[in-house]
Amino acid sequence: MTHPTHRRTVLTAAAGTAAALVTGCSKYGDDSGGAGDADDNPPAPSGASAPTGQQDPKPAPLAATSDIPVGGGKVFKEQRVVVTQPEAGSFKAFASTCTHQGCDVASVSDGTINCPCHGSRFRVADASVAGGPATQPLPPRAITVESGSIRLA
Numbered sequence: 602m603t604h605p606t607h608r609r610t611v612l613t614a615a616a617g618t619a620a621a622l623v624t625g626c627s628k629y630g631d632d633s634g635g636a637g638d639a640d641d642n643p644p645a646p647s648g649a650s651a652p653t654g655q656q657d658p659k660p661a662p663l664a665a666t667s668d669i670p671v672g673g674g675k676v677f678k679e680q681r682v683v684v685t686q687p688e689a690g691s692f693k694a695f696a697s698t699c700t701h702q703g704c705d706v707a708s709v710s711d712g713t714i715n716c717p718c719h720g721s722r723f724r725v726a727d728a729s730v731a732g733g734p735a736t737q738p739l740p741p742r743a744i745t746v747e748s749g750s751i752r753l754a
């Protein structure tokens with residue numbers, strides 16, 4: 602006669618082992634045809650990480666707070682973001698892709714973020730539309746402001 606408790610214990614142990622194997626396959630991104638993990642990320646090139654010491658989880662600063670004029674802002678083309686300072690010490694960031702037809706906004710002047718393609722203007726305070734043809738605001742981007750540096754979050 603088989604003891605029911607013993608059989609349940611064995612099945613539980615087997616399930617735990619299978620979970621551990623799946624976890625092991627996905628943890629290291631092994632391309633050996635394992636658990637069907639659709640990992641599109643290529644392996645990091647060797648030497649790409651810092652050779653010693655602790656890694657800093659913070660991204661590089663986008664700008665110093667002093668780079669952003671009060672009542673205005675600055676476009677960061679490479680990062681595709683515009684940072685504004687509507688009031689002294691208050692910083693905002695928005696995606697720099699115009700919501701009209703996708704051009705990159707190019708300048709900030711007279712309290713608006715300006716798109717060169719068809720003339721849409723967005724208010725520096727909240728990126729709401731100050732002048733069309735765009736009808737939607739620029740989407741917000743998360744930033745952190747710390748010790749005089751502005752970083753994308």
Ligand code: FES
Nearest residue numbers: 699701702716719
């Ligand atoms: S794409 Fe910006 S105004 Fe048309």
